[in-house]
Amino acid sequence: MIDLKLVEELSDAFGPSGFEDEVCRVVKKYTDGFELTNDAMYNLYLKNHGFTGKKPVIQLDAHLDECGFIVQSILENGLISFMMLGGFHLTSLPAHSVMIRNGKGEYIRGIIGSKPVHFLTDAEKNSNDLDIQKLYVDVGASSREEVLNDYGIRPGDPMAPEVKFSYDEKHGVCMGKAFDNRLGCVSIIETMKELRNDDLAVDVVGAFAAQEEVGMRGAAVTSQVVKPDLAIVFEGSPADDYFFGPGLAQGSMKKGVQIRRMDRSYISNTEFIELAHQVGDEMGIKYQDAVRRGGSTNAGRIHLEGKAVPVLVLGIPSRYVHSHYCFCAREDIEAAVKMAAEVIRRLNQETMDTILRKNLLK
Numbered sequence: 001m002i003d004l005k006l007v008e009e010l011s012d013a014f015g016p017s018g019f020e021d022e023v024c025r026v027v028k029k030y031t032d033g034f035e036l037t038n039d040a041m042y043n044l045y046l047k048n049h050g051f052t053g054k055k056p057v058i059q060l061d062a063h064l065d066e067c068g069f070i071v072q073s074i075l076e077n078g079l080i081s082f083m084m085l086g087g088f089h090l091t092s093l094p095a096h097s098v099m100i101r102n103g104k105g106e107y108i109r110g111i112i113g114s115k116p117v118h119f120l121t122d123a124e125k126n127s128n129d130l131d132i133q134k135l136y137v138d139v140g141a142s143s144r145e146e147v148l149n150d151y152g153i154r155p156g157d158p159m160a161p162e163v164k165f166s167y168d169e170k171h172g173v174c175m176g177k178a179f180d181n182r183l184g185c186v187s188i189i190e191t192m193k194e195l196r197n198d199d200l201a202v203d204v205v206g207a208f209a210a211q212e213e214v215g216m217r218g219a220a221v222t223s224q225v226v227k228p229d230l231a232i233v234f235e236g237s238p239a240d241d242y243f244f245g246p247g248l249a250q251g252s253m254k255k256g257v258q259i260r261r262m263d264r265s266y267i268s269n270t271e272f273i274e275l276a277h278q279v280g281d282e283m284g285i286k287y288q289d290a291v292r293r294g295g296s297t298n299a300g301r302i303h304l305e306g307k308a309v310p311v312l313v314l315g316i317p318s319r320y321v322h323s324h325y326c327f328c329a330r331e332d333i334e335a336a337v338k339m340a341a342e343v344i345r346r347l348n349q350e351t352m353d354t355i356l357r358k359n360l361l362k
């Protein structure tokens with residue numbers, strides 16, 4: 001069973017792209033007994049103390065950052081202009097609360113302003129058009145000087161949605177923020193704990209990447225550092241079960257781990273997929289295949305490293321990602337962890353030669 005306290009603390013952690021330090025400290029708290037290092041970008045590298053450096057390497061990837069915002073400027077009346085760090089849809093932002101972290105490390109609550117209905121024109125009432133340059137955060141101040149001097153907020157300070165994690169034990173459902181991709185971070189930690197005492201044919205490295213939401217930047221670094229032979233990418237994937245019917249939905253809650261076959265950044269390795277299918281069928285792990293018309297993951301960067309890296313993308317279906325609030329099922333997180341651990345246990349010279357296509361021309 002996964003550690004729900006780990007899920008809670010990672011979900012609650014403040015960590016927009018480029019400001020992942022608090023998330024890093026949560027990872028450290030839950031990886032006692034492992035070797036954990038970081039680089040200048042906030043990327044983290046997790047190894048078991050039994051790491052040999054002499055075996056083929058499989059990289060477990062997930063990104064640390066969440067979609068957030070950054071202070072762009074402060075108006076004379078105290079309102080704060082901001083820019084997005086990652087891909088929110090503007091219609092999901094007005095009237096929601098955020099936390100701004102100032103240079104002293106203090107957290108200030110703000111509201112993304114929404115004009116009261118009393119002041120809306122008829123045209124505005126019937127329009128869904130929004131412009132981020134016309135959205136502002138209000139922290140309750142009345143002047144620019146008050147924001148600067150009393151609140152200590154400056155241009156460049158980060159902000160993130162303000163949401164507290166909760167768990168519905170009766171229905172096995174989690175609610176919180178940043179499931180894309182703190183659920184992936186959970187999956188790395190739980191998978192490595194599951195495999196801690198196994199005698200494996202591969203060395204396993206957990207790589208927690210920064211700045212995925214702004215262009216998969218962290219993974220461009222981690223894949224160069226780890227130099228993997230294979231990789232498993234964990235992702236908090238957008239659930240589509242409330243938008244598409246049976247036959248079209250490929251990311252349904254409580255239907256198991258999502259195995260991503262294709263998205264805008266990569267096409268899967270068929271042999272690696274076949275191994276995952278075999279494991280799922282034999283072990284009774286629920287899974288669902290997905291061919292995504294949009295979206296991307298760190299697989300887009302990792303699979304291009306070195307002489308090409310076969311990547312298996314395992315998603316935990318999460319409703320309403322890239323907004324303030326998310327739902328996911330505990331059983332789907334556990335399915336992703338079990339799938340990853342069992343796939344890794346099946347890796348040997350024969351299966352790796354098949355995935356790496358070493359016999360293709362024989």
